[in-house]
Amino acid sequence: MNILLFRRRSLLATLVLMLLTFGGGQVSAQTMQEPPPESDMRVNTDDPYENWNRKVFSFNDAIDRWFLRPVAQAYRTVTPDIVDRGVTNFFNNLTEIRNFSNSVLQLKGESAVVAVGRFTYNTVFGLGDFRCRHGI
Numbered sequence: 001m002n003i004l005l006f007r008r009r010s011l012l013a014t015l016v017l018m019l020l021t022f023g024g025g026q027v028s029a030q031t032m033q034e035p036p037p038e039s040d041m042r043v044n045t046d047d048p049y050e051n052w053n054r055k056v057f058s059f060n061d062a063i064d065r066w067f068l069r070p071v072a073q074a075y076r077t078v079t080p081d082i083v084d085r086g087v088t089n090f091f092n093n094l095t096e097i098r099n100f101s102n103s104v105l106q107l108k109g110e111s112a113v114v115a116v117g118r119f120t121y122n123t124v125f126g127l128g129d130f131r132c133r134h135g136i
Contacts, residue, residue, distance in 0.1 A: 093122045 047053070076084075096119035103112035 089122070093119060096122070 079087075096115050100112050100115035100119065103109075103115055
């Protein structure tokens with residue numbers, strides 16, 4: 001009889017606990033705050049740096065239009081393809097230094113060794129498009 005009474009009490013305690021935990025849902029520990037209506041939200045559209053930005057844009061546009069674009073067009077016209085390819089390969093080779101640094105910081109030893117190997121190989125054997133000519 002004691003076991004039956006114990007089971008009933010534990011079942012009743014479990015039901016009460018479940019009702020308190022999951023039941024109702026009306027009592028909340030937090031209150032939700034409604035967002036303000038969009039008509040109340042005011043956005044300041046004034047840019048305090050607009051005058052400065054316009055001056056910088058005008059300067060950059062003038063430099064691009066009157067100096068950089070003519071120099072780039074003259075470079076393309078005068079420079080032979082092999083020299084252009086060599087300059088491009090030189091700057092592409094410099095990215096291996098970044099790859100090496102990145103691999104070292106990530107503690108990727110094998111990738112770092114590959115980056116150093118590529119940089120050394122491209123530097124020693126020249127930048128005259130050696131890899132492309134030999135299918136490497």
